[in-house]
Each structure stands twice: as C-alpha cells, then as structure tokens.
Amino acid sequence: MKSRHKKLALIVGALALVGAISALVLNALNSNIALYISPTDVAQGKAPQDKLFRIGGLVKEASIQRQADGVTIRFIVTDTEHDIVVDYVGILPDLFMEGKGAVAQGRLLPDGTFKAQEVLAKHDENYMPPEAAKALNDAHERGVQKASAQEKPAATASQPASN
Template identity: 45%
Template sequence: MTLSLTPKRKQKLYVLLGLVALAAIAVGLTLYALRANINLFFSPVQIAAGEAPFERQIRAGGMVREGTVVRNPDSLDVEFTVTDYVDDVRVHYSGILPDLFREGQGVVVVGQLHQGGHIMADQVLARHDENYMPPEVAQALEEAGYKPEDFQQKAADVAKRLEAEKAAGNRNGDGATSSSY
C-alpha cells in the first residue's frame, strides 16, 4: 500500500480536477454574463453615459462631494452631490441619514433617476472604506492637511509620533480624542 499515483488514481484525479475545472468555467461565464447585474450600484460616470434606466429603482454609488450637502432646517430634506470625481449626480433625500454620512464619505443611494439627471432617493447607505485608525491619528492627519485618501500612508508615521510624544509627556491636551465625530 503506497500512495504513489497509480494509473487508476491518476485517472481519478484527472476526472475530478476536470469536473471542478468545468464547473469553474460554467460559473465564470455566468458571472461574466451577469457582471452588470452583480455590480451593486451605478457610478456617476455610468449614469452620465446613460447606462442607468430612468424612473426605475436603481442604486448609485460614489463619494459625497465636499461642500455640496444642503439641509433644510425645517425638515429632514437633504440634497447632496454624489461624485466619482469624473461625473456628478445630484441626490434628493428625505429621511434619516446613517451616522457615517458626511462629506467625502462613500455612499450608496437607492432611488429613482429622473429626467433632469437627479436621483430621488428612498434610502441612503454609508459605505465604509477599508481604513481603520484611532481618532487622534485621524485628527493629526487632518491638521497636517492630508486628504482621507492619503491617510493610510501617513497614519503609521503619525501613530509613531504620537506614541513618542505621549512617552515624552508633552501631549497637548485630550481635546483631540473626540473632536472628529
């Protein structure tokens, strides 16, 4: 009884691997054919190119452009621009926004695209990116003038610097801890 690949085992191995390969090809082709539907949302570029249907429930995703959020002080109505930094789409929404909603934040809006090119949203979801960091680090980065996209490259350095400052005992107050909320 050895484990060497006898012709019989070899044949079995090939049959099984062939089976898996065929199944993989079938799944791959299916996913390729359905790729437009698997994407969760349309980006503003796709909407500008006319890929999104009008007057039907769609999802659009991108970043909330800085300085475009307009809130109605008397109601929950809010307007903002979703951008992929190539094209923009204006969104109207009435309702409660998720905690993470803010300018420069990724969002997915569910709603209908109207002829004017704006979206009447029924639901706004915040999208979180893969970057995690403590508030002090985020604060220090912002003060140093870095954009959120550059945060990660700098975060490690700043964390180290803060650590060193803490050790040296010259931290400038605890005010930095919570101010970015």
C-alpha cells in the same frame, strides 16, 4: 380514460404548475433587483429609466444642503469624473459625511436629479462597496491617462536640443 392518459395528464398538469410557480418567483426576484450604476454611467445615459437602482461614490465636499424642515437633504455623489445631485427625505446614517463613501438607492428623475429612497454610508475606514470602489478607481485611471497625454506634448517641446 386509460391509465396512460391519466398519467400523461398528471405530468402535464404538474409541469404547468411548476412553470407557473417558476414564473412568479422570477418575476418577484426581477422586481426586487437594484443594479449599481456609477455617476459616469448615469452621465453616459446607461441608467435605467423608471427603475430602481443604486448609485455610489464619494459625497462631494461642501455639497450637503439641509432644507428648513430638517429631514430633506440634497447632496452630490461623485466618482471624481462626474457628479450626480441626490435628493433624500429622511434621516441620514451617523457616518454619512462629506468626502466619504456613500450608496443611495432610488430613481433618476427626468431633470437628472437622483431621488433616493435609502442612503447608506460606509461603516469603517476600510470599507467601500466593491462597485463604488471600482468606479472611483476607473475614473481616477482615466484622469491620470488624460493628464499624462496632455503633459507629453508639452514635455517634448520644452526639452533642450542636443549637440
């Protein structure tokens, strides 16, 4: 075998090895990524099926239900536009409470319930995950736009006629 063929074989082998390592690393990263999905996106069918993702928003008032075993909890996460029922087995963070921000990581079940593997609560008054804050702001803006659109026709009909 000529020296040129040896060098070419060595280069091709090195490229194949680098390609195989890159494919393994990208596969590992892809399987560990957990996308953030808002409750509105879940209601619109944008949630991945059989994939791990995060859902976040506010814990709806009077929605926390503890089962008799003490570690199974059901609660509702809302972005003020849509609600998602979350089931979680485990110990919740100390700061987890109704009306406060929370992020749950898990999978969406066929019945529309979110089965959480992990629940995180905001850690102070100023913190909320950026994705959750954006989803809440977007939902609030859509609600304000709907309310103003409904008020405009009523306001013009109730105005007195000018002389």
